Amino acid sequence: MKKFLLPLLVLSLAACSGGEQGESDVIKIGYIGPMTGDAGSYGHDTKKGIDLYFQEHPTIQGKKVELIYEDAICNSQSAASAATKLVNIDQVKVIIGGQCSSETLGAAPVTEQHKVILISPVSSSPEVRDAGDYVFRMYPSDAIVGQTLAEEALKYERIAIITESTDYAEAYHDSVLHYLVQAQEVTPVVDEIVQPNTADFKTILQKVQNAKADVLLSIMQTPVKSGILVKQAAELGITAQIYGTDTLAGDDFEQHAKNAAKGVKMVIVAEDDSRAEVKEFKKVFGNFQAPVIFSLKSYDAAHVLADAIEAVGYDSDAIKQWLYDMPGREGLGGPIEFDEYGENNSQAGSVKVGVEDPATGRIVFELLREEP
Amino acid sequence: MQIILNGLIVGSAYALMGIGFSLIYSTVRYFNLAYGMVAVIGAYVAYTLMNSWSLNYVIAMLAGALVAVLIGMLSSSILFKPMVRRGGSSLVILVASFGLLIILQNISALIWQNTTRALSISDRILPGYNLFGLIITPNQLMIGAVALLMMLILELFLKKTRYGMAIRAIGDNQELTKVLGLKTEQIILAVYVIGTFISAISATLIALEIGIRPTHGVTLVIKAIIAAIIGGLGSIRGALLGGLLLGVAENLGIYFLGGQWQDTVAFTLLAVFLLVRPEGLFAKKRLVSVN
Structure with a gap:
């Protein structure tokens, strides 16, 4: 058998x-x-x-x-x-x-x-x-989109950066920093890396406040982390303009940041709403x-x-x-259109800003069209 | 000063976790790694009650703590007590508690999903209050006030009530309390109730700052263990001081060394204490035989 x-x-x-x-x-x-x-x-x-x-x-x-x-x-x-x-x-x-x-x-x-x-x-x-x-x-690639964020940051004098230690966020941070330091010779007043398990940012935000930063770049992996950071910044009374990356917006961000999400800006590849x-x-x-x-x-x-x-x-x-x-x-x-590396680098980053939707009271991110 | 204030407030929540852990350890003499996860379930229940039943934060926190107490009692009665009765060593119970931690973590992920849930005392984010140049946020105020209140109540309970004195006695010498006719098992159960209640309150307070997610169970039990060891295992005052020291050290580390050093600072502090003063700040006095 x-x-x-x-x-x-x-x-x-x-x-x-x-x-x-x-x-x-x-x-x-x-x-x-x-x-x-x-x-x-x-x-x-x-x-x-x-x-x-x-x-x-x-x-x-x-x-x-x-x-x-x-x-x-x-x-x-x-x-x-x-x-x-x-x-x-x-x-x-x-x-x-x-x-x-x-x-x-x-x-x-x-x-x-x-x-x-x-x-x-x-x-x-x-x-x-x-x-x-x-x-x-x-x-x-963030090498392209990150440059838009760096250019936005350069509209301010004192730049602070908080980055989560992940593959995405650290590489994005390097792209931004490369542009700031190498191309424009600008050094951030605060440049902090936080562990992925960090969710209490108050002491780091205190550094941002002490350094009198007028813009804060939040380079986080997820909308949850961005939401917690924006919430804690608002509680500490930080008035610096906060910018996030393409991972910022979403339900989870709003759930944590609530009304503090208003006025926050993000750099992201924007869809063409007119189509x-x-x-x-x-x-x-x-x-x-x-x-x-x-x-x-x-x-x-x-x-x-x-x-x-x-x-x-x-x-x-x-x-x-x-x-x-x-x-x-x-x-x-x-x-x-894919290049020889399999990349589709045919778009650059756009800036969106959190505004309150009058109909629902919720914060939505709209394409920023600044006055010329 | 602001950094020290931030450290003291988060440290007060760590202290609560450490006190609960130390209290349980002083009577049972084993490490229960599921302790942090049971506390997190209490916070999750509070979250559910606030979002589904629109309960007030404090009421939801108390209700969540009661559910955690129930789970803590069940884990003690069904798992740990029979193991002790069968002569299981503290190492065996440590491994079993780790297993329970994983089971509870996965059940929590199934019920509440694996994402971070936000817990808030108000619908809007409010700016902090300026007290003599120091900023204290509404969440920090809540954490500090509740932690202080809990510590005062516990101190009064342990010193002024018969049950409290029995708990302290059993912590000092379990055999002697048996000889004196105290109901040891009943007191151990009471300690589980108090310790778990305190830990769930602490987890729900910490959730105001960092939200709740299943993996927080591990983080919180590690903080509790570090606070308890620094303070001297089994010592309530030691755990209080250990928690505060841990909170301040972490925040000073973040400020002067950088955010990525938070955990390194915590474990360095633990290593230093284990090396220089392994009995902790407040080593428990023990009855020793004099020959």
């Missing part, structure tokens, strides 16, 4: 492994993002953007699309585990993710090794540029938990990926080449 069991087991395992994807009647697409944790709002909105695209376009090459979501809680180790699972167990050839830069940088070594496409909707750390040949991203298709997307999407551009970029990532598979099939090498060769096109979140 025993001698029959072993071959039977081997055969069963072989059957379970799924065999070649090309012969399957479904197209598997993986997703890596923070679906829980303080960055959960990014995961919620980017997932929903992808869902919306595939609800509208449920098949590619006549095959049903199967989406497999993995939660990486904005953490590089979890992202690496998620990528390993998607590549080895689910045998996907394409992954949309990560969302946090830590996730993309954590997943990239796994996907590169297995020649799997990793296309990130919103990771913006400059380090993503060199993450690999199969790594693409929709959102411009009818963007208006329609907003209407269909419903309640946004994160900035609108995040879901637009994830929708666009799903779109270009679907077009690539439609054109060349479910083959990661062919998809990679198709993406590099893709002529420039207009996505919902703005222009898309």
